[in-house]
Amino acid sequence: MTRLIAFAAALLLALPAAGAELGDDGLHKTSWMRDTFKDLREDLDEANAEGKRLALFFEQRGCVYCTKMHEEVFPRPDIAAYIDENYFVVQLNLHGDIEVTDFDGETLTEKQMARKWGVLFTPTIMFLPEQVPEDVAAPQAAVAQMPGAFGPGTTIDMFTWVAEKRYEIENGEDFQRYHARRIQERNDGTTD
Numbered sequence: 321m322t323r324l325i326a327f328a329a330a331l332l333l334a335l336p337a338a339g340a341e342l343g344d345d346g347l348h349k350t351s352w353m354r355d356t357f358k359d360l361r362e363d364l365d366e367a368n369a370e371g372k373r374l375a376l377f378f379e380q381r382g383c384v385y386c387t388k389m390h391e392e393v394f395p396r397p398d399i400a401a402y403i404d405e406n407y408f409v410v411q412l413n414l415h416g417d418i419e420v421t422d423f424d425g426e427t428l429t430e431k432q433m434a435r436k437w438g439v440l441f442t443p444t445i446m447f448l449p450e451q452v453p454e455d456v457a458a459p460q461a462a463v464a465q466m467p468g469a470f471g472p473g474t475t476i477d478m479f480t481w482v483a484e485k486r487y488e489i490e491n492g493e494d495f496q497r498y499h500a501r502r503i504q505e506r507n508d509g510t511t512d
Contacts, residue, residue: 340390345413346381348390352404353377353411358430359421360410360458364448367408373483374448375407376458378434380414383442385469393472402476406483414442423452423461441467447482463487464495471512477502 340348356363360374367374379386394400403409412420416430428436437446437459445466452461459465464487466478477499481487486498493501503511 340387340394345416347379347411347413348386349411350390350394350400350409352400352407353409356410358410358412358418360423360448361421361452363408363410364423364450364452368450370408372406372408373450375403375409375482376446376448377409377411378414378439378442378444378446379411380442385441386443388469389443389475393470393475396472399472399476399479402479402483407479414439422457424455424457426457439467443469445478447478471510473503473506473510473512474499 340350343349354363354366356366360376364374394403412433413430414434418430419427420430420433421427422433422436426436437457443466446458446462447464447466448458448461449463452458463485464478464482466475470478478495481495481498486493487495
């Protein structure tokens with residue numbers, strides 16, 4: 321029996337670790353993230369051309385909450401497929417030096433843009449509308465922001481709420497009410 325347990329342990333150690341791949345910048349990489357020049361007007365045009373919504377993901381090296389999202393939430397087939405089908409995702413590094421051009425034309429490094437936009441937490445996901453006026457910065461144009469790590473239910477509900485433009489519906493069902501309704505509809509014993 322001891323040999324069987326040792327063999328099973330050795331086999332588990334030989335398997336690759338589950339979770340998202342880390343890039344050279346220490347950030348998690350997924351197949352649905354886009355490598356762009358980080359000119360938000362161009363990214364928005366490309367997202368619109370593909371019939372997708374633009375989402376900006378701020379992350380940072382060593383972020384335990386980012387790791388949690390990339391290991392427990394984003395790999396779920398339903399969530400990964402929904403994001404891939406409906407979103408054009410641009411990843412930004414909270415402490416990065418790559419230049420980003422905002423919708424208002426200002427070009428700053430990722431870390432400077434994070435300060436300009438008031439991004440304090442990682443992960444932070446910013447959801448953009450299809451049209452953004454030229455003199456408006458991303459946070460002022462955003463239809464929603466998701467600051468922090470959330471469970472699968474909250475995550476898919478936010479992505480769905482934005483993709484379906486439920487923020488435009490005049491029925492009094494803001495995101496929290498929508499999410500509460502979706503929890504009841506799922507009726508799976510979770511509060512997420």
